Amino acid sequence: MPESNLKPPPGRAGSVLAWLLVLGATVFTVAGALLYEHYRAGAYRTIEVTARAPELGNFTPRLINVAAGERVRLHVRNIDTVSHGFAIPRLNVGIVEIKPGEVALVEFTAPEGASEYEFTCTVWCSNDHMKMKGKLVVVSTLARR
Secondary structure, eight states: OOOOOOOOOTTHHHHHHHHHHHHHHHHHHHHHHHHHHHHHHHTSEEEEEEEOOGGGTOSBSSEEEEETTOEEEEEEEEOSSSOEEEEEGGGTEEEEEEOTTOEEEEEEEOOSSOEEEEEEOOSOOSTTGGGOEEEEEEEOHHHHO
């Protein structure tokens, strides 16, 4: 039987190897970023808060319970057609302005000891603006057991 003169085109193996390296680097980069974000988010208790003018629903939820010393991340979502703000004055936590459709992030560690903290809207949003408030309740870790 005669020998075949068929050989792979020059550089084809190198081209396949290059594509495999690019694919592997992309997959590992995306997987690493997702794992990092999962780890980073796991260190906080995440709470979704929506903001609407008081006559349309106010903050939801209006009562937030957290444990003393707990790391908290609030996602404040403005689902209204006007801007809102968000502040917990006694904790020096706040967002200057959240435009319609935007989500703002607030991270803090709840103080030690049981206490209550009022949160408010800091941007004039309606005639009932002064009613746009809620309460953050910090429960001592002993009370949770």
